[in-house]
Amino acid sequence: MLNEFSLIEQYFLNNKKQRPDSIVGIGDDGAVTRVQPNHDLVTVTDTMVNGVHFDESTPPRAIGHKIVAVxxxxxxxxxxxxCWISLALTLPDADETWLSEFAAGLHEICQYYDCTLIGGDTTRGPLTVTVTAQGQVPAGEAITRSGAKPGDWLYVSGPLGDAGLGLDMTQQADMATGPHLQRLVERLYYPHPRVALGQTLRNVAGACIDISDGLLADLQHLLSSSGVAADIELDKIPLSLAMTETLSQDAAYKKALTAGDDYELCFTVEEHNRGRLETLTAHLKNKPICIGRITQLREPAIQFKLHGEVYELPLEYQGYNHFNNSVTAKD
Ligand SMILES: [Mg+2]
Structure with missing residues (x-):
């Protein structure tokens, strides 16, 4: 096995273009980065574990992409x-083919978003990848989960459920896969985080969350942080052509509400900001879709309407538990 130093040297001490605000990067005891004046630093961490968030069939390139994307x-x-990421990598052995593919996936998405890998650690053990990412936002403009108010409109940034459908297709040999297989598996393996939209939503969205565990689960987090409830119009939930051509309507809505890994954004907008949102997103291929409205706190916190009528969701939707629903479940 290569020692830790040569692992880092070979695959992660990259000669890629570094951000000028990365003052000291990989190779020292710590990284030094320079935050712009009058900006706040935002720090996030996500872990992906073999057998929980991915399995042996997942291409290592996809794992490298996805741990950064999430x-x-x-x-x-x-x-x-x-702006910056650091990587903690636990590997059972130094499989060079695996490492080079994983590193390629990681470097590609970092280059695309001008995000510099500034440090990390490698250890031997069951395959686990952890990334900490840091970003900047003008002081006081970070969007949180807790800013939703009754009367706000509720939006999602794009079609939901595709990654979950892609997961079914990779796991169920007997499933009819059809012509959309490749696109759906791309959505599962190579998600595109809504980086530009997130920045556009500063001072426009009251509250925002990304949809990693499914709309119902993540919207619940936003609602409880804000102390509000929501009405959702089921027929407004955006579904891709791949989804509507593959599943029945009921199965498609269930997938869109409960499947994880789409990495779209779910956010609220006050009435007086709706025109601004439309103007700012007019150029986008996937425009945000209004799917409902925030209400005063009540039980249940999420109520549905279908074609304007109150709609009782089948019980199995509400019993959804993301910890045992899918191999890509994450908290
Ligand atoms: Mg999240």
Whole structure:
């Protein structure tokens, strides 16, 4: 096995372009970064464990991409510009093919978002990858989960459920996969965090969260942080063509509400900011979709309407528990 130093040397002490605000990077006891004046630093961490968040069939390149993407998605939800990441890597052995593919996936997404890898650690053990990402936001402008108020409109940033459907297709050999397989598996393996949209939502969204565990689970977090409830119009929830052509309507809505790993944003907007949101997002291919409205706190916190009528969700939706629902469940 390569020793720790040569592992880092070979795959992570990269000669890629570094951000000028990374003053001291990999190779010293600590990294030194320079935060812009009048900005706040936002720090997030996510771990992915073999057998829990991915399995042996997941390409190492996808693992490298995704561990960065899920962190950048959390930064996006806070309205932050991603700047720096550090990596803690636990490996059962130094498989060089695995490492080079993993590093390629990680470097690609870092380069794309101008995010510099500034440090890390490698240890021997069961395969586990942890990334801490840091981003900046103008002082006082970070978006939190707790700013939703009754009367605000509720939005999601794009179609939901595709990654979950892609996961089913990779795991269920008997499932009819159809022409959309490749696109859905891409959504699962190579999610695109909504980095630009998150920054656009500063001073526009009252509250925001990224959808990592499914709309119902993540919206619950936003509602309880804000002390409010929500009405959702089921038929407004955006579904991709791949979704509607693969599943029945009921199964598609269930997937969109409960499946994780989409990394879209869910956010609230006050009435007087709706036009501003529309103007700021007019150029986007996937425009944010209004799916409901925030109400005063009540039980249950989420109520549904279908074509304007109150709609009781089947019980199994509400019993959803992300800890035992999918191999990609994450908290
Ligand atoms: Mg999150």
């Amino acid at each position: 962190n950048l998605s959390d930064l996006a939800a806070m309205g932050a510009e991603p």
